[in-house]
Amino acid sequence: MAKYLIDLVMPVGILLALSSATKAQSSDSEGPIVRPELIRKVTESVYIIPDNFVRLVPNIGIVVGSTAILVVDTGLGIENGARVYEAVKELRQDKKMYTTITHYHPEHSLGVEGLGNDVVFIASEKQHQEMKAGDRIKNQFSRQSAANHELINNAPYPIPDILYDHNYKLDLGDLTVQLTSVGPLHTEGDSIIFINEEHVLFSGDIIMGGVIPSIDEQHATFGPWKTAIERIAKMSPQVIIGSHGDIGDQKLVDTWDRLISEISGALLEYHASGFSKSQATKELTSVLSQKFPTWRNDRRRMSAAVDTVYR
Ligand SMILES: [Zn+2]
Structure with missing residues (x-):
């Protein structure tokens, strides 16, 4: 881990937990399987099951209030959702259970059905629309490997029990959770989830530690991404x-x-200098790999960024 990243993370306990997770040998070979045994406490009431740096596994958040519990993002398919369910059982006791997603992509949404019959699924109107039209990405993921296919093929997109437009306030007893729709950025229906009392933000793909942004090249631009970041800054999150x-x-x-x-500035410059899309992609990749050498990046992210600015 570069010094640069260590500089970004939380002090004390969280730093310890983080550095061990970062160093853990992760591999994609087992497929996108949620690992409930990695669950750890982040603040008094917030836990995560970390992604362990496995592709198509999200960081799964668990927020434990005095009267209800919230699961943020659910894993790829019902089997993964059921693993999350097992992991939260003890924390839940007999409390009401809610779940929500940061965006509709399959590894975030398709585990909802595994969380049991009485879970209340909250989603934004935009997320609901994207799930209804979400077969293309589902099929795309399914074709990528037999493991993906196995996890996805029997998992329908879940139907929300509660829909919100821009904002939703969820009461977990002693905790208030603010859900805010901020897309289109990574998707049209990106949402962020803020736990007021503990200053914890689930930031979706809008801010991630050690991962280069992936923009929705058809619907988003970088200007609103800056605006969303300003909005997040005003919330003063202490844990992201x-x-x-x-x-x-x-x-x-x-x-x-x-x-x-950095990304939008560089791309505007390349565009003005008459770089082709592939030249711009190559150049941006090399600039970012110098400035953020340890951050996860790939060609798809870079060409989406280029397409967005060149559009
Ligand atoms: Zn995504």
Whole structure:
């Protein structure tokens, strides 16, 4: 882990937990399986099952209030949702259980059905629309491997019990959770989830520790991404849990502000200099790999960024 990243993470207990997770040898060979045994406490009432750096596994959040519990993102398919359910049983006791998603992509939404019959699923109107039209990405994931196919093929997109437009306030007893729709950025229906009393933000793909942004090249632009980051800064989150990657603290907000400026600034320059899309993609990849050498990146992210600015 580069010094740079260590600098971004939480002090004390969280840092210890984080650095061990970061160093853990993870591999994609087992497929996108949620590992409930990795569950750890982040603050007094918030737990995560970390993604363990496995592709198509999200960081799964568990928020335990005095009267109800909330699961944020659910894993790829019913089997993974059921693993999450097993992991939260003890924390839940006889409390009411809610679940919500940071965005509709299959590894976030398709585990909802595994969380039992009495879970209340909350989603934004935009997420609901995207799930209804979500077969393309589901089939795409399913074709990528036999393991994906196995996990996805019997898992329908879940139907929300509670729909919200822009904001929703969820009462967990002693905790208030604020759900805010901020897309289109990574998807049209990105939402962030803030736990007021503990200053914890589930930031979806809008801010992630150690992962380069992936923009929805058809619907989003980088300007609103900056606006969303400003909005997040005003919330003053102390712990930031992206839907993939490392946990961060408030410094991660500034890092992402710079990162988004860096990407959009560079691309505007390339465009003005007459670079082709493939030249721009190559150049941006090399700039980011120098500035963020340990951050996860791939060609798809880079060409989506290029397409967005060149559009
Ligand atoms: Zn996603």
